[in-house]
Amino acid sequence: MATGQTLSRMLPMTTHVCLLTLFTLSTAVPFNPKSLRADHSNHLLQYHHQQQQEALADVEEQLFPSLSQIKSTRNNINSLQQPQQQEATEAPVSYAGYKLFKTDVQEQLFPVVDSLDVEAGVEVWSCRKKGRSNHYEMDLLTPPHAVREVRQVFIESNVTYQEVIDDLQRAINMEGTTDEIIIWNRPAHPMTWHNYHTLDEMYQYMDYLAAEFPQLVTVEDIGMSFEKRPLRVAKVSTGGPEVKPTIFIDGGIHAREWVSPATALFILHRLVEFGWQEPQLLNRFDWIILPMVNPDGYVYTQKHDRLWRKSRSNLDSSPLCSGVDLNRNFAFKWSTGGSSPQPCSSVYGGPEPFSEPESRALRDILLKNKKQLKVYISLHAYSEMWLLPYAYTDAEKPDNYEDLYNVSVMGVETIRNTSGHDYRMGQAAELLYRASGNSMDYAHSIGIPFSFSLELRDKGKFGFILPKEEIEPTGREFFQAMKTVSEEVYQKLQATSTG
Numbered sequence: 001m002a003t004g005q006t007l008s009r010m011l012p013m014t015t016h017v018c019l020l021t022l023f024t025l026s027t028a029v030p031f032n033p034k035s036l037r038a039d040h041s042n043h044l045l046q047y048h049h050q051q052q053q054e055a056l057a058d059v060e061e062q063l064f065p066s067l068s069q070i071k072s073t074r075n076n077i078n079s080l081q082q083p084q085q086q087e088a089t090e091a092p093v094s095y096a097g098y099k100l101f102k103t104d105v106q107e108q109l110f111p112v113v114d115s116l117d118v119e120a121g122v123e124v125w126s127c128r129k130k131g132r133s134n135h136y137e138m139d140l141l142t143p144p145h146a147v148r149e150v151r152q153v154f155i156e157s158n159v160t161y162q163e164v165i166d167d168l169q170r171a172i173n174m175e176g177t178t179d180e181i182i183i184w185n186r187p188a189h190p191m192t193w194h195n196y197h198t199l200d201e202m203y204q205y206m207d208y209l210a211a212e213f214p215q216l217v218t219v220e221d222i223g224m225s226f227e228k229r230p231l232r233v234a235k236v237s238t239g240g241p242e243v244k245p246t247i248f249i250d251g252g253i254h255a256r257e258w259v260s261p262a263t264a265l266f267i268l269h270r271l272v273e274f275g276w277q278e279p280q281l282l283n284r285f286d287w288i289i290l291p292m293v294n295p296d297g298y299v300y301t302q303k304h305d306r307l308w309r310k311s312r313s314n315l316d317s318s319p320l321c322s323g324v325d326l327n328r329n330f331a332f333k334w335s336t337g338g339s340s341p342q343p344c345s346s347v348y349g350g351p352e353p354f355s356e357p358e359s360r361a362l363r364d365i366l367l368k369n370k371k372q373l374k375v376y377i378s379l380h381a382y383s384e385m386w387l388l389p390y391a392y393t394d395a396e397k398p399d400n401y402e403d404l405y406n407v408s409v410m411g412v413e414t415i416r417n418t419s420g421h422d423y424r425m426g427q428a429a430e431l432l433y434r435a436s437g438n439s440m441d442y443a444h445s446i447g448i449p450f451s452f453s454l455e456l457r458d459k460g461k462f463g464f465i466l467p468k469e470e471i472e473p474t475g476r477e478f479f480q481a482m483k484t485v486s487e488e489v490y491q492k493l494q495a496t497s498t499g
């Protein structure tokens with residue numbers, strides 16, 4: 001059991017989405033990525049960290065004067081600074097005995113969660129604001145040796161909690177078991193909707209569709225990942241003389257959110273193999289599907305660490321920690337909150353906007369199709385939420401927010417009608433947390449009017465380790481929503497072009 005080892009590796013990359021939001025809101029810590037790039041000596045890093053620590057200390061004083069007995073939040077930042085040892089790639093990380101707790105945490109108890117993180121190696125998996133209250137629903141992954149202590153702290157601090165995963169490794173193992181292959185009825189590709197698949201299998205399926213439906217599907221590699229894996233898109237178009245509005249869907253920008261690429265491919269499957277059932281979808285729109293924005297990260301989650309989130313780049317400026325959060329790397333309000341300048345953080349925004357080949361490739365294909373693109377949807381997991389721009393702030397709304405809102409209402413209603421799942425909807429920064437430099441805000445900023453981001457299933461029962469039985473229902477409910485959304489958008493486009 002590699003528990004101790006796992007712990008020390010997990011600590012520096014802990015997410016703290018809520019905490020990060022809180023602090024970046026209140027501190028204007030100057031950060032100059034150029035200086036870091038020009039000279040990435042420890043000296044500069046130290047200087048920057050020191051500045052940040054001081055600023056954090058001030059904020060902490062203001063926010064939590066009465067909680068000084070709790071270990072200071074600064075410890076957490078210290079742990080972020082300790083460079084992560086580059087791990088050997090052979091041994092997979094074991095999560096045996098790790099438990100997932102769903103908790104209800106009041107904002108003033110954030111430092112308690114933070115201290116659990118620092119001292120017990122607890123990781124914040126997700127943090128969802130509950131309505132307009134100052135309560136947050138937080139999912140906390142707890143290593144085995146800390147379970148007792150964590151329960152104790154919950155009780156002492158009056159945090160209500162529920163144990164939702166008893167043993168994470170068992171859940172991971174169940175996720176990975178493959179069904180028997182029915183040889184006599186195999187199509188010419190390995191894709192199914194009752195298992196998670198490898199990147200190669202996904203790409204094989206895309207190639208299969210292009211070969212089988214050449215009038216309808218074209219497949220193209222739009223770039224290469226850091227580790228030189230292709231970034232493959234499928235374009236679905238019936239052709240014809242007129243230029244159609246286009247809907248763009250991407251998945252897999254965060255490696256561990258496995259249901260996201262699976263759902264993107266399910267949409268592709270429905271559009272291509274069952275498109276004849278829904279002629280409007282293809283008569284009115286062209287579709288571009290990029291199921292895997294972060295192939296390196298995905299492969300890493302399958303081979304080494306199921307819970308990896310970022311890309312796998314190794315930057316000169318941060319030789320000891322790999323990866324950038326690609327969904328914090330876009331050049332719109334980059335690094336203005338809800339992302340981290342620390343390379344070891346799991347929400348590291350990169351040394352500069354578009355520092356990563358994956359985000360650049362996504363940018364380029366969006367720009368190339370900018371005129372036709374009317375809808376952009378980025379698929380994430382989990383929490384069951386339909387998110388509207390902006391994610392970088394909740395203090396400002398896009399001009400067409402009402403249109404976005406009305407379309408989302410219909411999408412969410414369709415999901416509810418289809419499966420009974422109740423997706424919450426609202427502005428991303430308000431409902432979830434601030435996240436600057438994300439792809440949805442960027443897509444909207446370049447003029448794609450209907451830009452959304454979805455958090456797919458579930459609501460924290462399994463979290464990232466969504467059982468494979470839920471892949472198809474997740475795909476179905478989202479496909480139904482896409483039918484409604486495309487209808488609504490079509491009506492709105494008609495209204496503006498004639499009115």
Ligand SMILES: *[C@@H]1O[C@H](CO)[C@@H](O)[C@H](O)[C@H]1NC(C)=O
Binds near residue numbers: 156157158
């Ligand atoms: C927890 O609740 C009990 C009873 O309501 C109260 O006496 C105690 O002070 C609370 N503790 C904290 C840390 O809020």
Ligand SMILES: *[C@@H]1O[C@H](CO)[C@@H](O)[C@H](O)[C@H]1NC(C)=O
Binds near residue numbers: 402403406
């Ligand atoms: C949005 O929906 C509301 C309620 O149906 C309606 O009153 C409003 O005009 C709609 N707004 C837009 C921009 O379509």
Ligand SMILES: *[C@@H]1O[C@H](CO)[C@@H](O)[C@H](O)[C@H]1NC(C)=O
Binds near residue numbers: 410413414417484
């Ligand atoms: C959902 O179901 C209700 C009740 O059957 C219906 O009135 C409504 O139009 C449906 N909404 C959508 C978006 O299909």
